[in-house]
Amino acid sequence: MTAIQNNAIFLIVCPDQPGLVATISEFIHKHRGNIVDLDQHTDYQTQTFLMRIEWELNGFALDRQELISAFTPLAKKFQMKFSLHYSAERMNLALMVSKYRHCLYDLLVRWTLEEIHADIPLILSNHADLKEVADHFKIPFQVIKVNQENKQEAEKAQLEILKKHKIDLVVLARYMQILSPNFIAQYPDAIINIHHSFLPAFIGGKPYHQAYSRGVKIIGATSHYVTEDLDQGPIIEQSVARVSHLDHIDDLIRKGRDQEKTALAFAVQMHTQHRVLTYNNKTVVFE
Amino acid sequence: MTAIQNNAIFLIVCPDQPGLVATISEFIHKHRGNIVDLDQHTDYQTQTFLMRIEWELNGFALDRQELISAFTPLAKKFQMKFSLHYSAERMNLALMVSKYRHCLYDLLVRWTLEEIHADIPLILSNHADLKEVADHFKIPFQVIKVNQENKQEAEKAQLEILKKHKIDLVVLARYMQILSPNFIAQYPDAIINIHHSFLPAFIGGKPYHQAYSRGVKIIGATSHYVTEDLDQGPIIEQSVARVSHLDHIDDLIRKGRDQEKTALAFAVQMHTQHRVLTYNNKTVVFE
Amino acid sequence: MTAIQNNAIFLIVCPDQPGLVATISEFIHKHRGNIVDLDQHTDYQTQTFLMRIEWELNGFALDRQELISAFTPLAKKFQMKFSLHYSAERMNLALMVSKYRHCLYDLLVRWTLEEIHADIPLILSNHADLKEVADHFKIPFQVIKVNQENKQEAEKAQLEILKKHKIDLVVLARYMQILSPNFIAQYPDAIINIHHSFLPAFIGGKPYHQAYSRGVKIIGATSHYVTEDLDQGPIIEQSVARVSHLDHIDDLIRKGRDQEKTALAFAVQMHTQHRVLTYNNKTVVFE
């Protein structure tokens, strides 16, 4: 990956057809953009074309509005869905947590090391336990209790705060509540969850207990976008570790924490660098 | 692992209770056996004690019958299930195959390299395709056609041949027929299968297609003992490989072959070295 | 990776400069080539631009000579080194071996499974041991004895045979002789070796013994292009395996074989698909 400078990025999905790579790169070149990274993929099964193209803004002829205006006719012609991003603009992330601290610490330490290029104006929790972690990293921490009775109301409050902070990406860092379809609908492809199993194995609750009981020799963790179907959204990353008969459930939980941290952090890094495209309930990750 | 010499090996499973390690090692020592390897494990959840103990026969006071006679009272006292093995005695393996050659070649090359210490008097197939592979390695190859109509009869013929060759372990090296419960009952913990997924994900048919469709980022293969429940037997080994959106189904199949080879070969190696114990539908693998 | 069809491929290296991606893709588009795969990389440290671009020949306006003629002025302008390949044209591989069989079998089984798209008109050895492996796969096997006295003469004979068979790539599949600088100079970036260590650790002889003696916890194997400097050529692939105090030297050798097979096969696959570029004694592997 290149260092952060002010580049523009297009993410494009459209039906596969001849001439796409050349047409898009010509368009950018014509307006004096120097392409520094081009990654494209064709899914032949569904005849889908997916592309990430990044170019230098230094010397580029078009501002944001001009660029969108100029590109839209092309996009229409080729039935493209496209999004435009500027690498110098930082996303706003909200972290949602409960009581487990390992993913939260991991993300925040990476953030201080600039492994994650984003602003984090908010940590939201249904418990007060992790407030001092948030304080240490000087991030506002807000508690909204959630229980069966107040769930609808609580989600309303959560959504208000997220809107207020102009949150672009919600990261569920071992947040132990299931979000309602209504909540999820507000953030399509913009809520990342970490599930503590190697999906699709061990969907649902207590996956380490399930893994122990089945006697698997490898455990894993899966980061994915949240959709209405529990643990069924597009997978962004998976991470695995060997286990053996020596490992009791506590050991699986301990070894699994490292996989959760790794798979979640990678997903957040890729998303905030505009490297993930979804289609057909899958992801393309342009590393 | 130590080089092959003529050692004796006990595999022992019993309810956990004080004094087991000392009692067993004292027994061997008293009869002038020098213990060269002792590995034990306690499953605290089920209060199960499992042990593999290996000692030199050089100078040992008891022959096979005397050893069993002398040990049986102890075994009864502690409710042990035990089996006795001699490292110099080679198991008889039968390989069952269909048309895929990668696992067959892999096992046979390892066998010529003495990675697998066993005799292979028989390769059984429901197709003639792999005969020349068997010929090359100078192993008798027998075809028994299997179809829906003749399945019972075919299995009868297969079992007869296996008995005739005094087969100790049946290895399903991508054998594409499902064995009947009756067949399986003849070889408890003595039929090893390779399933081409990371179990329990993608049980049943076409697991690579399932994996592609789900968009996983890691694929795997699982070797396990065959039980009546399809793909549900005790897992011996699992092996995984990273995949990405670049990998079409053909690529998953290709990458998966390497995992199948690895996970199956390891299981056969461990079993033939008397390093696997099963209990509670799981395995303990004393590496 | 896409299935094999008749596509054209450019591999290009040149100093980094604005407009390269657009210029090259425009060139191909203008001549009615449909780009199906474009992968590029810029090494900012050395300001080097590297690209692999693949397009469909169906409908493409230029034959090989016309293409080279048309592209050469562009190449001159941008100081490009480029090579042109057609995916339907199979490379000629020669495998050179001594007595170890594992890499040879591995490559040949992959070849029969079409994991390696190439012709193999020749296996060259300094020993007769592996003739029956070659026979089994129906590949001509030639023995040229090599010793200190006849080395120059032997290499002359080897080179003649390689030329006669129009060999494009020489694969040293655990060939136990060191090639002279003169031999190597005949095949720049076209001799692939497998070294049985995780380079640059344990250069030279008996790397598994060195690894055992140092007490490492991970061993590896490295495939690389052969250059005059022993074990110092551009690394194509590395593969590793965990080891422990339980592993004696024999176990390292056994576990290492699997890494050697994997790292060598991957290198041969990438090279024969025109996915490897070298510069600055390193490789770019466009997977």
Add this chain to the structure above:
Amino acid sequence: MTAIQNNAIFLIVCPDQPGLVATISEFIHKHRGNIVDLDQHTDYQTQTFLMRIEWELNGFALDRQELISAFTPLAKKFQMKFSLHYSAERMNLALMVSKYRHCLYDLLVRWTLEEIHADIPLILSNHADLKEVADHFKIPFQVIKVNQENKQEAEKAQLEILKKHKIDLVVLARYMQILSPNFIAQYPDAIINIHHSFLPAFIGGKPYHQAYSRGVKIIGATSHYVTEDLDQGPIIEQSVARVSHLDHIDDLIRKGRDQEKTALAFAVQMHTQHRVLTYNNKTVVFE
């Protein structure tokens, strides 16, 4: 691993000879100790026997002094070096750091999660930068500046503080000064360092730059006991990650951090659980 309870542990090294396992387990059994874990290894090359044996103190007949008195004649007879540990007694760890925070955070978060069973009465640094991390975890932080002029004096001050806090294990969590032979001699097999390369590759300074320059495809980190010879002490653990041409030096550093954290934490966990034995400049790690 079993949960922490008050068990006794012997670590034993001696020349290999018949009867060791039985003799030692009989000794413990005779004094009414129930063995819960026995792991032994014989290095046949050097004829060295190494053992870790753990038993329950509940009901055991001997206190610490009686145990040592009773066992010493046996130890003499078999030329054993042995050490006795009690799992309920927590080691005292000192962490030494400079400016890098990733290993420090990683160790401390694991410590709060009880992945590391030890007391940490002291963080020592040659810079003030990480004081607020220490404060957050409520651990005393002491700065002793070190430079070429005052090194001897500074080490004297460091050693005094370590003695004062009765430190059992010094952990160099990316401490950027080289310790003198005199310092090291005070803590034989009791200083653990993390080196940011896959040793023995890239000994010394700037290993990621060396790795980048060599064009390796896998990077690593190595935790080891510190001896007089720089980066040459017994290796406890190694951890690796794949890299590619896409990774610039900054990416190697970033990916390497995760390996450093993993390899260092594992070493500290194993050491504090009395699972590591050294001999012949290597380690045996009884996982």
